[in-house]
Amino acid sequence: xxxxxxxxxxxxxxxxxxxxxxxxxxxxxxxxxxxxxxxxxxxxxxxxxxxxxxxxxxxxxxxxxxxxxxxxxxxxxxxxxxxxxxxxxxxxxxxxxxxxxxxxxxxxxxxxxxxxxxxxxxxxxxxxxxxxxxxxxxxxxxxxxxxxxxxxxxxxxxxxxxxxxxxxxxxxxxxxxxxxxxxxxxxxxxxxxxxxxxxxxxxxxxxxxxxxxxxxxxxxxxxxxxxxxxxxxxxxxxxxxxxxxxxxxxxxxxxxxxxxx
Numbered sequence: 001x002x003x004x005x006x007x008x009x010x011x012x013x014x015x016x017x018x019x020x021x022x023x024x025x026x027x028x029x030x031x032x033x034x035x036x037x038x039x040x041x042x043x044x045x046x047x048x049x050x051x052x053x054x055x056x057x058x059x060x061x062x063x064x065x066x067x068x069x070x071x072x073x074x075x076x077x078x079x080x081x082x083x084x085x086x087x088x089x090x091x092x093x094x095x096x097x098x099x100x101x102x103x104x105x106x107x108x109x110x111x112x113x114x115x116x117x118x119x120x121x122x123x124x125x126x127x128x129x130x131x132x133x134x135x136x137x138x139x140x141x142x143x144x145x146x147x148x149x150x151x152x153x154x155x156x157x158x159x160x161x162x163x164x165x166x167x168x169x170x171x172x173x174x175x176x177x178x179x180x181x182x183x184x185x186x187x188x189x190x191x192x193x194x195x196x197x198x199x200x201x202x203x204x205x206x207x208x209x210x211x212x213x214x215x216x217x218x219x220x221x222x223x224x225x226x227x228x229x230x231x232x233x234x235x236x237x238x239x240x241x242x243x244x245x246x247x248x249x250x251x252x253x254x255x256x257x258x259x260x261x
Contacts, residue, residue, distance in 0.1 A: 001250045001253065001254055002046070002068060002070060003246060003249075003250040004247060004250040004251065004254070005070070005071065006069065006070055006071040006246075007071075007243045007244070007246035007247045007250065008071070008243075008247060009043065009070075009071030009072050009073065010071060010072055010239070010240075010242075010243035010246070011240055011243045011244055011247070013040050013072045013073070013074060014236050014237075014239045014240040014243060015240065016038060016074050016077075017038045017232075017236045017239075018233065018236050018237070018240070020036050020037070020038045020077055021229055021232050021233050021236060023036065024036060024224045024229050025224070025226070025229050025230075025233075027222055027224065028222055028224045028226055028229075029221075029222060030117075030190065030222050031117045031118075031119050031190065031219050031220065031221065031222070032084070032115060032116035032117030032118070032119075032190050032219075032220050032221075032222070033084070033117075033190065033222035033223070033224065034079045034080060034081050034082075034084075034116070034222075034223055035079070035080050035222070035223055035224045035225075035229075036077050036078065036079055036080070037077070037078055037080055038074065038076075038077050038078075039074075039075040039076045039077075039078065040072050040073065040074055040075055041072070041073055041074075041075040042069055042071070042072055043069065043070040043071045043072060043073055044070055045067045045068060045069050045070065046067070046068045046070060047065065047066070047067055047068075048065075048066035048067075048068060049062055049065045049066040050062075050065045050067075051063070051064055051065035051067075052065070053065060078182050079181070079182055079184065079186065080182075080223065081116075081181040081182065081223075082223050083098075083099075083220065083223065084220045084221040084222050084223035084224075085220075085221045086098070086215065086218050086219070086220050086221070087218065087219055087221055088217060088218050089217060089218060089219050090217055091119075091217060092149050092150075092151075092216065092217065093119075093120045093121055093122060093128065093149070094118060094119055094120065094216070094217055094218060094219050095118035095120060095151055095173070095214050095215065095216055095218070095219075096118055096214070096215045096218040096219050096220045097116060097118065097175065097206075097212045097213075097214060097215075097220060098212050098213050098214075098215055099210075099211065099212025099213060100175075100177050100210060100211060100212050101175030101176060101177050101206065101211045101212045102114035102115060102116055102175060102176045102177070102178075102192070102201075103115050103116070103117075103118060103136055103173070103175065103176075104136060104137040104138075104174065104175075104176050104201075104203070105130055105134045105135070105136055105137065105191060106134060106135050106136075106137050106139075107134060107191075108134070111193070112137060112194075112201075113134075113187065113191040113192060113193055114176055114184065114191065114192045114193075114194070114201065115130065115190045115191050115192065116190070116220055117130070117190040117219075117220070118214075118219060118220065119131060119219055120136065122142055123135075125141065126141045126142045126143060126144060126146075127139055127140065127141050127142075128140045128141075128142065128157075128173075130189075130190075132189055136173065137174075138171060138172065138173075138174060139171075140157050140170055140171035140172075140173065141170070141171075142157075142159060142170060143159075143161055143170075145161055145162045146159035146160070146161055146170075147159065147160050147161075148160045148167070150167065150216065151173065151214055151216040152214070152216075153206065153207055153213040153214050153215065154172075154205055154206050154207045154208070154213065154214070155172045155173035155174060155175070155205060155206040155207075155214055156169060156172055157169070157170045157171050157172065157173060158170060172205070173206065173214065174203050174204065174205060174206075175203070175204060175205075175206050175211045175212065176201040176202065176203050177201070177202050177204070177210070177211060178194065178198045178199050178200075178201060178202070179198070179199035180197060180198050180199055181198065182197075182198075183195050183196075183197030183198035183199070184198045185198075
């Protein structure tokens, strides 16, 4: 019976949907996390009678035919890069991006990754790094005798050194943008890698040419809407139950046919 296998694809689709929702809920408090949404497509159809098929010798035609769908399949799991809420932390190394752009991060392999999470720290050599110790690019080193570190909205990092009374510029934080943010490859740890689908990174100064501005002492939170995810979870659960009911009903119908033979 077609319905048995069709309903099975529906259960698999809702299972994937629940996986995505569960991951969103797990990261509801993750700094800079971007939620994912699932898209589905219907499967190929069996044409018992194609639309427009002749129904008589007098030229009449079937207006709709008989087209039987064979289920559903996952089409995409897409990251949504809308901005999350920005909260104040008071930490001088926390930086939020207001608008478009990603921080650049140097991986241990030497490759570049990108992130919206601005919870930065200073490592043993004074470099600004991510919580995993990966330095941001361009590399910015804050001397040991630095105080009153400031990060301007255009990415200029300054500090007062030693007994100086005037601040000294230590470097600039640049931002990267992409033609298609959704095409970025999520690699965990709040990091993304560019792909052919995302396009090549374009690097520029915050606050210019469409790049977002920086806000020191703040962090961007996850863009997961808890209420919407909970509603989606309930809908997914009900859809899974209905598809499982279709499987059991199809099985009962088959059993009835077998008993009649």
